[in-house]
Amino acid sequence: MIEIENVTKYYGDFQAISDISFRVEPGEILGFLGPNGAGKTTTMKIITGFMPASSGTVSVAGYDIMTESLEARRHIGYLPETVPLYTDMTVKDYLTFMGKIRGMSSKNIARRTSEVIDICRLGDYRDSHISKLSKGFRQRVGIAQSIVHEPDVLILDEPTIGIDPIQVVETRQLIKDLGEEHTVIISTHILPEVSMICERVIIIHEGQIVAVDKPENLANRLRGVERIELDVKGNRRKVLDEILSVEGVQDVEQTDTLGEGVFSYLVEGDVGQETKSKIASTVIHAGWDLHRLESIGMSLEEIFLRLTTSEEASKVE
Amino acid sequence: MSNAIAIALKESKAYFSTPTAYIVGAMFLILTGIFFVFDITRPFADASVRGFITWAAFFVIFLSPLLTMRLLAEEQKLGTLELLLTSPVKDWEVVMGKYIASLFFLFATIALTVYYVLLLYVFGDPDTGPILSAYLGLFFYGAASLAVGLLSSSLSSNQIVSAVVGTAVLLILANVDRVANLVEGITADVLHEVSMNTHFLDFTRGIIDTSHVVYYLSITVVFLFLTVRSLETRRWR
Numbered sequence: 001m002i003e004i005e006n007v008t009k010y011y012g013d014f015q016a017i018s019d020i021s022f023r024v025e026p027g028e029i030l031g032f033l034g035p036n037g038a039g040k041t042t043t044m045k046i047i048t049g050f051m052p053a054s055s056g057t058v059s060v061a062g063y064d065i066m067t068e069s070l071e072a073r074r075h076i077g078y079l080p081e082t083v084p085l086y087t088d089m090t091v092k093d094y095l096t097f098m099g100k101i102r103g104m105s106s107k108n109i110a111r112r113t114s115e116v117i118d119i120c121r122l123g124d125y126r127d128s129h130i131s132k133l134s135k136g137f138r139q140r141v142g143i144a145q146s147i148v149h150e151p152d153v154l155i156l157d158e159p160t161i162g163i164d165p166i167q168v169v170e171t172r173q174l175i176k177d178l179g180e181e182h183t184v185i186i187s188t189h190i191l192p193e194v195s196m197i198c199e200r201v202i203i204i205h206e207g208q209i210v211a212v213d214k215p216e217n218l219a220n221r222l223r224g225v226e227r228i229e230l231d232v233k234g235n236r237r238k239v240l241d242e243i244l245s246v247e248g249v250q251d252v253e254q255t256d257t258l259g260e261g262v263f264s265y266l267v268e269g270d271v272g273q274e275t276k277s278k279i280a281s282t283v284i285h286a287g288w289d290l291h292r293l294e295s296i297g298m299s300l301e302e303i304f305l306r307l308t309t310s311e312e313a314s315k316v317e
Numbered sequence: 318m319s320n321a322i323a324i325a326l327k328e329s330k331a332y333f334s335t336p337t338a339y340i341v342g343a344m345f346l347i348l349t350g351i352f353f354v355f356d357i358t359r360p361f362a363d364a365s366v367r368g369f370i371t372w373a374a375f376f377v378i379f380l381s382p383l384l385t386m387r388l389l390a391e392e393q394k395l396g397t398l399e400l401l402l403t404s405p406v407k408d409w410e411v412v413m414g415k416y417i418a419s420l421f422f423l424f425a426t427i428a429l430t431v432y433y434v435l436l437l438y439v440f441g442d443p444d445t446g447p448i449l450s451a452y453l454g455l456f457f458y459g460a461a462s463l464a465v466g467l468l469s470s471s472l473s474s475n476q477i478v479s480a481v482v483g484t485a486v487l488l489i490l491a492n493v494d495r496v497a498n499l500v501e502g503i504t505a506d507v508l509h510e511v512s513m514n515t516h517f518l519d520f521t522r523g524i525i526d527t528s529h530v531v532y533y534l535s536i537t538v539v540f541l542f543l544t545v546r547s548l549e550t551r552r553w554r
Contacts, residue, residue, distance in 0.1 A: 048403040073405040084396035088331060100323040101404045145400070 001026045001153060001183040002047065007056030009042055009207075016042045017207040019056070026152070029179040031198030031215070032187035039207040040187040041081055044157050047185070048078045061152050074103065077146035077182070081157040083138055087131035091122055091141055094130060095148050102149035112148050120144040120174065136167035143171070147178060154184045160193060172197055228267040228276060228295045229255075234288030236263050243267060246282050248275040262291055320406045324414025325421070328388065332422045341383045342426040349373045353433045364441030366434060367521045370451040373430065374458050374517055377423075378491055381459060382483030384422055385466030386476040388415040389548070393474035398551065408548045412541055416467055423459045427452070447523030454520020457533035461513060462487055464540035471547040487513075490536075 002024040009016045017039040024030045032040050045051040047058055049065040049072060058065040063072035086094055092113060099109040117126055120140040125133060130141060139159065146154055159175065160168045175186060176197055188194060194201050195215040203211040232239050236254060243252045248270040256264035269275040276295060283290045332338040349372060356368030392398035401411055437443045469483035470476075494512035497505045509515055513536070516529040 045399075050399050050403050070405045070407070073403055076403065078400065078403050080396060080399050082396040082399075084398075084400050086327075086331075086395070086397060088335060089327075093330075097323065097327050098400070098404070101320050101401070101406050103320070103405055 001028075001061060002185070003057075003059045004043075004047065005057050007043070007046060007053045007058060009039075009046060009051070010054045015207055017046075017204075020204070020207075020209055021056075022202060022209065022212060024153075024183055024185060026183050027179070027181075028200060029176070029184045029186065029198050031194035031201040032185055032204065033189065033191070033194050033201055034187075034204040035189060038204045040189075040204060041157055043204070044078075044080075044155050044185065044187060048076055048155055049073055074149075075152045077149065077151035077154045079142045079146045079154075079156045079159055081161070083142040085130045085138055085141060085145075088129065090127050090129055091117070091133075091144075092126050094141065095144055098145040099148045104149055109148075112150065116144040116148050119147070119177075121170075136163040136171075139163050139167070139171065140174075143174065143178075147182070152183060154178060154182045156184065156186045158187055158189070160188065160190065226269055226275065226295050228269060228279065228293065229264065230267065230279065230283070230293040231258060231262055231264050231291035232283055232288050233260070233262045233291060234283075234286070238286070239263070239265065239283070239288060242282055242286055243279060246275070246278050248278065258291075262289075318410070318413075321410040321414040321417065324406075324411060325417040328415055328418030329421055331387075332384075332418065335387075337387065338384065338422055341380060342422070342429075345376055345380045345426055346429055348376050349430055350433070353430075357437070364437050364443040366437070366443075366448050366451050369430075369433060370455055370521055371517075373427070373455055374514075375491075377455070377459050377462050378487045379484055380426070381419075381423065381462035382466040382469060382480045382487065384419045385415075385463055385470050385483065386480040387470070388419060388467060389470040389544075390474055390476045390479045393551070394476075398548075402548070402551070409545045411548065412467065412471075412544045416463065416541060416544075419463045419467065420460060423463060424456065427455060427459065444523070447521070450523045450525050451521050453525065454517055454529070457520075457530065458513065458517055461533045461536040461540070464537040464544070465490065468540045468544045468547060471544045471551075 004023070005021050007020045008018050020039075020043060032043070034040050042051070046053045047060065047065065049058075049069050052066060060072045061075040063075070065072045086097070089097065095113040095116060096109050099112060104112065117123055120143055122137065122140055122144060125137060130138065133141065139162075143156070143159060146156065156175065160171050163171065172193060175184065178184060179197070179199075186197065198215060201211070201213060201215050202209055240252055240254065243249060243265065246269075249267055250270070251268040253266050254263050255266045258264060267279060269279075276293065280290060280293055349369060352372035353366075353369040356362065356372075357364070389398070392401060402408070434443075434448055437448075465487050466479075466483040469486060470479040472482065473479050490511070491513040494509050494515045497508035497512070500508065510532075513533075516532045519526050519529055
């Protein structure tokens, strides 16, 4: 649905993004993660055709954003970071106008505006002036305008920034729901948000893609190890020895005492189901009670820090 | 073109729902009204709009940039230009839509001065031809001024800056013929021909000369074209 190939962008001499390539499949929710100034917004502005890339190509729904710009733009719904709204208009007028300039027929507009007003739960504010709305509601109007023309592709630049926690939860749910019908790219620097909403994450740092994967895979893949937690009833030292001798286990430590001879252990081992099965069968064969066994991912914060700081470190060297 | 109309309708609504346009329009009517009174109350005054329309043209120079300053500067300030330019709308449609709206409001304001003309007909016996040609000239003058104002609105995200730049450019463009008197030869001729006021004179005398019409239309087209280009370069900045 969206293809970005070797896109580079310079602002003067400053290279904002360098040689980025990725694809977004139809119906996918892609998270675009990175610290401030990493190049997220720049990339989005290039995808939407607001800014041309210095080199490289972008195509949306099969149309090149530079050469078939109008056609490509028809398929895009865009919410910039600043949530641009005509503050002197009412919500309904604003949505009607946005529908019109996206080439919708009057009949369609009437139907869709009331639909998106419902979807974004703006019903009580239909005829309110946008200048009177709170930040959270403005954000919703921003999202409403991005979906009013039923685009295939939704590009949302930090859609949950600056709104209160309850609205953040609602907005996330809204984006998740939208992801069922649209291809979505959402940028954020809030990490839990990505694991909540996105099916795939691109981590971008200093204009370069440093990682692409599913949020849950990212943790394991990046470390090259899987972390497994298990509670076992049995002799502590023996359990430690036995588990460590299992093929694929790199390290094991006891983390907690649960009482009645049950202890918690944290195992680091090779990625994959195999290691887990082997640990389980070892424990059972030794005649101990296995109370719990689960693999735990690394939190995105950890990955993020690791990736971006190791990048930093390699720069210094 | 339907996009341009949609934008024009939105901007027209904005004109009628914000105080700025009303205040600016009212000021224009007050000032032209005062000069209309001065003009027809002097001794041996004739029943014509000639004196008043010259003043009206002078005030249009200040009125136009005030009407256009918001149009593109505010879009840049609010960031809505980003939405407009990422919608399937051509740049020239944006410019035309904005321009048509300002043209409509200016013409509506000028149309209100027809009240003065009615007074002339009630209390005197004016010649209809020169009045029509004078108004035609004023419309062309206004159309060109608005195009200049729109360009300056595209150059900055600050409305005040837009208005000041627009007024300055218009003052120069209108009065450059005064400089023509200070120089000689071809330079003088060029400066004389470039001036907006030079071309206005004939209209007030009841003469509709195609060359003057072409002049005002050229100014309009050139400045609107520059506005489109200016919007395009917004993307590159």
